Amino acid sequence: MVYPSNHRQIVEELMGGKFILSNESHFNALKENEAFYTEFFKISFDLDLNLKTEYAFLLSKDTQENFSRDVSIFIAILCYELDRDGRNFMEALDFNEFTFEEVDRYFDNSSFIDLIESNKSLREPDARRTLINGMQRRNIVSKNFDDRFAFTQAHKVFVDFAKELALKRMAVETE
Template sequence: MEFPRYHKEIVSDLMGGKFILASDQKFISLKDNAAFYEKFFKESFGYELELKSDYGFILSYETGEQLSRDICLFFAILCYELDKDGKNFLEEIQYAEFEHEKVDDYFENSAYADLINNNNQLKSGESRRDFIRTLARRNIVERNGDQKFFFTPAYKVFIDFAADFAKDRLQNSEPALEEEY
């Protein structure tokens, strides 16, 4: 039986919780063989393959909820602080390179100090650096040395989450508003 190109790398990346990004040559093989991989992960492990236009990942029934919650918190606070700082936060998340020192500034002067201090991943500069390493292992950020990082297109999972969350709230708070955002 012949397997798609980069089969081993694709499987071990996805099973390691990584996002495979469109910039990665493995992505083409994953996308070209989407039907095979969908079946492969479903039949072998009961996992779902989620394939978007610029990234792919797998999901199990049991998920890393705590990590996901921490990531959402991180994005929420960062976006909020960027906006407060007068930045177009969406552009920053998409294109800018972040320095840990600047992120530290935002988190240390944030109005959400309570949430930050109660979160082991986010409470100190050191823990945030560890957290970014965790995100890098999953291809959610790419590190540039020890001091800088930028987000990969996987950020969309969490930004979409916020938009959906808002949609819910907006619809619930004003039923007359029928527009789809």
């Protein structure tokens, strides 16, 4: 049997909880063999592959995963504070670079301070750096310099999650 090119890299990265982005060379191999990989991950590990036009990742069965929750809270507070600051947060997430200093300023002055204080991944500047490094390992952010980072297309998973949540809640209210 002939495996697709970059097979090992694709499997290792996805099984490591990493996003594969459309600008990475092995994304094409994954996309071209979508049917194979969907079946491969399902039969081998009972995992569902989520392949979008801009990114791909494996869905976990554990919805109580802390990392995903911490990242969701991090992005939620950042979006809220950027908007409060009069900035276009969608554009900022898509194209801007953030410095750690800037993020610290937003978090230290946030009205969600109680929530921040209660979360050990967000409480301290160093803990936030650790979380951002974790996000880098998963390809949710990229770091060109030590003190700054930018979001990759993978952040859209979380933005879509917020959209769906709002639509669900609004639908309930309409009923």
